[in-house]
Each structure stands twice: as structure tokens, then as C-alpha cells.
Amino acid sequence: MKTAQQHPLAKILSERIAIIDGAMGTTIRTYGMTEADIRGDRFKDSQKDLLNNGDLFSLTQPEMICDIHRRFLEAGADIIETNTFGATSISQSEFFVDDPRETGGRKDPAFYQKIIETPFLNDLAWEINEQSARQCREWADRIANATGRQRFVAGAIGPLTVSLSNSPDADDPGFRVVTFDQVKDAYKHQIRGLIAGGSDTLLVETIFDSLNAKAALVGIKEVFDEDGKELPIMISAAVGRGGETMISAQTVAAFWNAVQHVNPLSVGLNCSLGPDLMYPFLEELSEKADVAISAYPNAGLPNPLSPTGFDFKPEDMARYLGEFAGGGLINIAGGCCGNTPEHIAAIAQALDGRPPRHLHTHHAEPALGKIRA
Incomplete structure (x- = not known):
């Protein structure tokens, strides 16, 4: 944990x-943007x-995205996330490439x-990641300078629109639409863009497929090794009512065992x-x-009748x-x-002055020591 402990966020x-x-x-939805606005x-x-x-709004409506970052920072956020949840070539392809299934083919x-x-x-994914990180960096530094409190940019790495753990074909349970290396390579391109734009940390978030997350984490490690620069890694999973990751069905304990290396x-839940x-x-x-x-949970369960789409x-x-x-x-x-x-302002106010969870470490335990070595 040496690198992470030296980081001011730690x-x-x-x-x-x-x-x-x-x-x-x-x-974004509160700004009333239209199809013409995003294009x-x-x-x-x-x-x-x-x-x-x-x-895509980071490229076509940067003023709005920067305004949102500013508002979250002024609400009290120490960490703001880049607007890059789906900024890989794989996820962007959903919006720019015809679906072969519509003409009798298949995604494979x-x-x-x-x-x-x-x-x-690839160029689009790079630009979204780099520009979004730059936008965050500019506002994080601007608010930090104005308030005297350091703010941090988390490069957001989302879960993708495809799964490595599950087959979409009920008749062929061994079939996968994508390979581990393809997912890893798409993530590596995203990771490099986020680092180039000035991210402080990398946040692998909303993990519902642990294998996809594994590909992201392997990709991060390879980028660090190949490029000679390391950032702290943050990890956050999404779980269902039974407390398992949605697709790969790992319990919280199993999930931690899979990523602690x-x-x-x-590590957390969102x-x-x-x-x-x-x-x-x-x-x-x-x-x-x-x-x-x-x-960082949802504001309750979805409710289309609520102004934000959620109850809380x-x-x-x-x-x-x-x-x-x-x-x-x-x-x-x-x-x-x-x-x-x-x-976020209400949460920041409620938690102001509240002590954080005590960071206990078990590094001396032999079993963990072996895993970490």
C-alpha cells in the first residue's frame, strides 16, 4: 500500500x-438538453x-459539464468524477455502429x-477521457485555490455494455460476445486518456461483472508497468438485494478477495x-x-414520477x-x-466533523501476507 499511503487523499x-x-x-437531465444539443x-x-x-456532452456541451462539476465542488465534494462512465470504444460503439443482430448477424x-x-x-474514446479529465482538473484546481482545500479528480471507469461472465445465448452457455483481452485493451486506452488528462486516481466503479472489473484492473496494472506512472486505484461494486454483484453473483466478501491484490x-459500494x-x-x-x-448509493429505487427519477x-x-x-x-x-x-450538499453538511471509519490493517496476518507477497 506504499504508493496509496503517500497520496494526500489517503x-x-x-x-x-x-x-x-x-x-x-x-x-444533466435537469438542464433540459435535446438531441440537437448533444449532437x-x-x-x-x-x-x-x-x-x-x-x-459525449463533454465534447459538445463542455460549459454545461463544467458547470455541473463546479456545482458539485461548491456543494462540498472533495472528489469529482470524470464524465467517462461509458468512454471506451466498446461502449461508444453502441451509438455509432449498426447492430449486426438487426440484419441476422450476431455480436461476437x-x-x-x-x-x-x-x-x-479509438480517437473518440481518447478525446472524451482526456477532455473530461481536463475539465475536472481545471475546476478541481480552481475551487481548491478559492477555498484552500485540495480537491481530487477520479477517472471514472464504468462496467461496459458487454459481459465476460455470462453468455447472451441460452442455447450456448460457453459463448461470449467479447474476449478478456479485448475488454482489457479497450480499458487500457481509456485509462491512458484519463491519466493524460490529469486524473488523481482511477475509479473502477459500478461493478456488476467481476470479470470485466478484473480486465480493467489488469489493464491498469499493465499501463502502470508500461508507462512508468502509478495512481491510486479506487474500486466500487454494485450489488443486488442479496448482496451479490449483479451478473457474476459474487458476495461482498468474495468480491473483496478478488480485488484486494x-x-x-x-473499496466500496455504489x-x-x-x-x-x-x-x-x-x-x-x-x-x-x-x-x-x-x-455512494442511488437516491432510493427508481421512480419515474419523481423529479429526479428517484425517491429520496x-x-x-x-x-x-x-x-x-x-x-x-x-x-x-x-x-x-x-x-x-x-x-451532495446535504450529505456533506450531515457528515461534517463526523469521524471516518478507523483504518485497521491486518498486514501482519500470515495468510494475507502470503497473498500480498
């Missing part, structure tokens, strides 16, 4: 609960709808090999469940893991995250889907 996590920002997608001049001739491709490794070799998609700065349902799984992770714990208001999130803090469970707190800057 010091903060041992002294107080750090605040991470809220939902980019939810907050701009650059993508005006695209054949497919782009409005759900929120990462041959299809995705072409995707990761397509210059347009990378010595992350933090998205998925509302905070009211997350407590027991967070508690289990807190008992097992010997690194900082993060929690800022004061609800503040209360629940306060319970996590009261239980001594967290070092990082924030919100995922449904959480606006107002939610």
Missing part, C-alpha cells in the same frame, strides 16, 4: 470522511440517437475486434440499492476489507449516510443515480 481518508460527487446523468455541429449527421450517450469476438481497431472509435486506496438497503452489505465489506471504504430527497440521503458514519463504516460518502448537487 491522509484525508484517515482524518475525516471525504465527499464524492453525485450523478452526472441525473444532473452539436460535430455529430449532427450521426445515424443513431445520441441523447443517452452522456459522455470478431465483431468486437473490429470495434477496438476502429480509428474513429491490487492494494486499492478504497449505485444499485438505495442506502436503506445497503447497510448490511457495507457493514460486511467494512469488516473484511483493510482499506478505506466508500459508499437530499435530507433522506443525508440521514442514511449519517447512519453509515454513525456505524463507523465509511471513509468516502456521496451519491449515485438520483443525487444532484443539492443531495
Whole structure:
């Protein structure tokens, strides 16, 4: 853990609960953007709808994205995430490449090999990652200088639109649409863009397929080894009501066992469940893991009739995250889907002055010592 411990963010996590920002997608929706807005001049001739491709706004509506970063920082966020949840060639292909299944074909490794070799998609993925990291960096530094409190940029690495753990074909359970190396290579390209743009940490988040996450973590390690620069790694999983990762069905304890070898700065849970349902799984992770714990849940379960699409208001999130803090469970707190800057401000206020989870370490135990060696 040497690298992580020397990082200024690690010091903060041992002294107080750090605040991470809220939902980019939810907050974008409050700006009333249209299909024409996301296309701009650059993508005006695209054949497919782009409005759900929120990462693209970093290129076509940078003023709005920077305004959102500013609002989260002013709400009290110590850590802001890059707008890069789907910024890999694989995920971007959903918006720019015709689906072969519509013409009797199928998505398979041959299809995705072409995707990761397509210059347009590679250039686009690079630009989204680098530009989004630069936008975050500029605002994190600007607010830090204005307030005298350092702020951090987390390069957001999302789960992809394809799964390495599951077959989409019920008649062929061994079939995979994509290979481990293809996923890893797409992630490596993203990781390099995030580092080039000035990220402080890399955040592998909303993990519902542990094998996809493994590919991201292997990719990170290879980039560090090949490029000679290391950043702290943050890891966050999404779990279902039973406390397992959604697709690969790993329990929280098994998930930690699968990722602890990378010595992350933090591990935690996000998205998925509302905070009211997350407590027991967070508690289990807190008992097992010997690194900082993060929690940034959805604002309850989806509700299309609510203004944000989710039930919980800022004061609800503040209360629940306060319970996590009261239980001594967290070092990082924030919100995922449904959480606006107002939610983050309420959470930051509720946790101000609350002690962080005590960072206990078990490095002396022989079993862990063997694993780490």
C-alpha cells in the first residue's frame, strides 16, 4: 500500500470522511438538453440517437459539464468524477455502429475486434477521457485555490455494455460476445486518456461483472508497468438485494478477495440499492476489507414520477449516510443515480466533523501476507 499511503487523499481518508460527487446523468437531465444539443455541429449527421450517450456532452456541451462539476465542488465534494462512465470504444460503439443482430448477424469476438481497431472509435474514446479529465482538473484546481482545500479528480471507469461472465445465448452457455483481452485493451486506452488528462486516481466503479472489473484492473496494472506512472486505484461494486454483484453473483466478501491484490486506496459500494438497503452489505465489506471504504448509493429505487427519477430527497440521503458514519463504516460518502448537487450538499453538511471509519490493517496476518507477497 506504499504508493496509496503517500497520496494526500489517503491522509484525508484517515482524518475525516471525504465527499464524492453525485450523478452526472441525473444532473444533466435537469438542464433540459435535446438531441440537437448533444449532437452539436460535430455529430449532427450521426445515424443513431445520441441523447443517452452522456459522455459525449463533454465534447459538445463542455460549459454545461463544467458547470455541473463546479456545482458539485461548491456543494462540498472533495472528489469529482470524470464524465467517462461509458468512454471506451466498446461502449461508444453502441451509438455509432449498426447492430449486426438487426440484419441476422450476431455480436461476437470478431465483431468486437473490429470495434477496438476502429480509428474513429479509438480517437473518440481518447478525446472524451482526456477532455473530461481536463475539465475536472481545471475546476478541481480552481475551487481548491478559492477555498484552500485540495480537491481530487477520479477517472471514472464504468462496467461496459458487454459481459465476460455470462453468455447472451441460452442455447450456448460457453459463448461470449467479447474476449478478456479485448475488454482489457479497450480499458487500457481509456485509462491512458484519463491519466493524460490529469486524473488523481482511477475509479473502477459500478461493478456488476467481476470479470470485466478484473480486465480493467489488469489493464491498469499493465499501463502502470508500461508507462512508468502509478495512481491510486479506487474500486466500487454494485450489488443486488442479496448482496451479490449483479451478473457474476459474487458476495461482498468474495468480491473483496478478488480485488484486494491490487492494494486499492478504497473499496466500496455504489449505485444499485438505495442506502436503506445497503447497510448490511457495507457493514460486511467494512469488516473484511483493510482499506478505506466508500459508499455512494442511488437516491432510493427508481421512480419515474419523481423529479429526479428517484425517491429520496437530499435530507433522506443525508440521514442514511449519517447512519453509515454513525456505524463507523465509511471513509468516502456521496451519491449515485438520483443525487444532484443539492443531495451532495446535504450529505456533506450531515457528515461534517463526523469521524471516518478507523483504518485497521491486518498486514501482519500470515495468510494475507502470503497473498500480498
